[in-house]
Amino acid sequence: MLMLQSPLTRKLSAYVALSAxxxxxxxxxxxxxRSFQPGHELIHEGQANASAFILSDGWACSYKLLPDGERxxxxxxxxxxFLGLRSILFRTSDHSIEAVTRIEATEVLAPDILEAFAEAPRLATAVLWAASRDEAMVVEHLVNLGRRSAEERMAHFLLELGARLALVGSGDRTGFDCPLTQYHLADALGLSAVHVNRVLRHLREEGLVTFRNGRVAFDDFDRLKAVAGxxxxxxxQDGPLLR
Known part of the structure; x- marks a missing residue:
């Protein structure tokens, strides 16, 4: 019963109806x-023989550091x-992963996941869907950074987070709890922290969304969607395609 209610099961079940x-x-x-404290680096770029992790509680971020120290x-x-799924398939990890909050995660080694895939091909299909979905999100993030205005990319980013959290039972059209700081948002959206502050204030004054005290509140969900496109x-994630 516990496995049926886990965030990973809820997520994968959006694509494949998983059997016992x-x-x-x-x-x-x-x-x-395992448990990790905020700021702990689970995987670092260039690491060989890295493990992957399944995140069951808390938030993490994946990132790359530039030579000048910018992130x-x-x-x-x-x-x-999944955290670092590519890390168990590549010879070395191509990015780093850090805990944003205190997290609970399960370490997964390459033999573990290959054995699970061999035993349950439908599970393998569901994980492939999840990896493909992650790739689709990266495409949207590239569009965010390259073509959307600061207000549009912030709105799009918050709506995407809300949709992802809703899938695992942690958000809805009214909003979601969010532990991110303005510095996290700046590093994700290619903005300065000062600019992030101005953008959030503008969106709040327009009656679209309020981000305050660790809570994102969608004040006008439909208008925010229109602003973000x-x-x-x-x-x-509209329901399983494979039953």
């Missing part, structure tokens, strides 16, 4: 449970997400 036979190997992937956050990971189709 699929859930057994998925449950075994959760054997090595570009590629994405934020929420409960139900947000279409959640790329998240592909």
């Amino acid at each position: 036979a699929d859930l057994e190997p998925l449950a075994r992937l959760h054997r090595r449970r 570009q956050i590629v994405d934020f990971q929420i409960p139900g997400d 947000f279409d959640s189709g790329y998240l592909d």
